[in-house]
Amino acid sequence: MTLQPLPDRQDGVRLLCASGELDVVVAPSLLPDVPTLVQSASGVVLDLSDVTFFDSSGVRLVDRLARECGRTQAPFRVVAPPGSASRRVLELVGLAGELALDDLDAAIRSVQPPA
């Protein structure tokens, strides 16, 4: 499991890229890093396309990121393609409609500050 912030884009949108299994063993250890991960970003996109396993602890991580972004007033979206492990779970807990987008470009566009 990895969760990497990519170098900040010019528009201030921060991409967080996760891969591997996001489960109860690894997700809780990421929670303390959440404020740092979204700090000073104008918008945040969490890309879960490459996550092979995703459970309620992943939901907890997404939830924490969303709250933190809410606090800093940075728009937050998740990339969870249809049929992916994360999309299914986000749909089950009712977060998909609010947060999940099918691909990265759409997610970035939706968190970009108005030009």
Next chain:
Amino acid sequence: MSTDKWDDAPCGLLTLAADGIVLDANRTILQWVARRREDVLGLLHLPDLLSVGGRIYWETHLSLLLRVDGRFDEVSLELDTPYGRLPVVVTAAASESGESVEVAVFSAWERSRYERELQAARRVAERSATQTRALQHATAALSGAVGVEAVATALLDAAVGPLGAAAVTIWLAEPGEGLVASGSRGEPVDGVPVPPGRDVVALRAAVEHEGRVLVPLHGHVALQGALSLAPRDDPAADPLDLEILTAVGQQAGLALDRAQLYEQSASVAHELQQSLLDVEPPDDPRFAVATAYRPGVEMLEVGGDWFDMFLAGEGVLALSVGDVVGRGLGAASAMGQLRSAVRAVAEPELGPTRLLSRLDRFVEQVEAASMATLAYAELELATGEVRYACAGHPPPLLLPAHGEPRLLWDGRSTPLGAFSVPSQRPEGRVRLHEGDRLLLYTDGLVERRDRGIDDGLTVLRDAAAGCHDLSLDKAVERLTRTMLEGELGRDDVCVLLVSWRGTPFERYLPADLRTLSSVRRALGGWLANRGSDDETRRDVVLAASEAMANAAEHGAGGRPDEQVYVRAGVARRDDGSREVVVTVRDRGRWRAARPSIERGRGLRIIEALVDDVLVKDDEGTTIVLRRALRREMT
């Protein structure tokens, strides 16, 4: 002809005018009708001397015949005499001119009497033949009846049938109760007063009693019962024949003797067989078994069919289905001995081949078990490996979880103790997969009077294919019913259906869950091998993972020395479809623990992913998840 001869002729002679007036009559006929000549001649017509019937016949037929043909011959008439009617034969001829008619009247008294006797004799003969047939019929019905009730029924039917009674009641002697009404025809069963037993015991033959006929039914040593018949009202009906009824009563008494003895022996045999077939299958989650026993129809006697299952060794399930030759107590007890011998002889190192050889030696000692047939199979519960052998027995049927049913034709040899037993009986092998079933049965399932055994096996295979999706119990029930439908008077049938559930998935996880990822992968692989589709596999793995996480957090409290147990197996639902059952167990009580938002989410996810969730608190917490093995294709 002189007047004397005319007068003394041995027949009556008359001369009539054309209109039938008697012109002359000899003495013979005047004596017959006891009239004086002067009262007759010129005064009476011939018809006036006849009976009423004769007079009408004269007017409608005979006078016409005389006018048209000029004569009639040998017509039977009756003279009206003071002593009654006298049968006569009359011949008459008109003269050529047609003015007069000569008549000869012969007495037919003797001939009539003779004819009447002939007719009476014939009636007696016919009645006697009918009664003999009735006796034969009743005897045949009694000897064909099996059991006391059947004898009574046969007797009642014969009474109102060939024996000619209008109604009948039978009483049977019950120990300590005397005669007890047991059945009737044509009248209520308790409508006739019970005859005093003491009186009936004294009767040696059928007697008339208050307008009915009472027949004692004596057995060899005691009175078995009594029969009371009401005659028919119809005056044309033959009266009840006491002799015949006495004979029928004797036969019936002996038939009741036999029936009683028979029922005692049959009930012992039934109990014996029932107790032998009442086997509890060994308790092991790796297999399930369903059985059926259908006693033969129309036969009180038990057969020598059996089924049995037991552990032949650690993890080896032994199955035997067999059939001892013959019926009744002897066959049932031989069956019991042979079945026990199979249990005693079986051991894991032995295998089917050598087991059958040892049974060959056993039946040398137990004559009644000789020529028994047997299918014997050993199922290795860890691997699904089956070794089997059939001694003169129909082939087992393999019902794969995926694919068509297949008869197993290997491992065949002669019945036990047969004349030419091979020195080494052959053995077949087959590998069961998860959910495969194996059917063992006795020949009554496939052999019918209306089709050969080859056809029977084909029908069995087709019927088994139709039971594929049914639960084990229902499959046995349906299969048995389908195979035996419409078959009357069939043999006993034993059926045993075993299903190999295969090895469950089992793991212990440390409470820090560091092996969780590898357990998920292993569970996914296990599910794939059991035929689950991708979506089901992903959902079940996710739900199990959530359950394990909950168990680790709240049950083990994160203490690494605690463990979380997970087990997964495949089970069949009532509708026959298969489901995955995942059980996760810890030693805490997380229902009592205060629910966190995350755990609430975890449970919600689990509930959304599986068909059924059950949480049990008992020495820790157990959560059981169930989900159809395959997503339904709609």
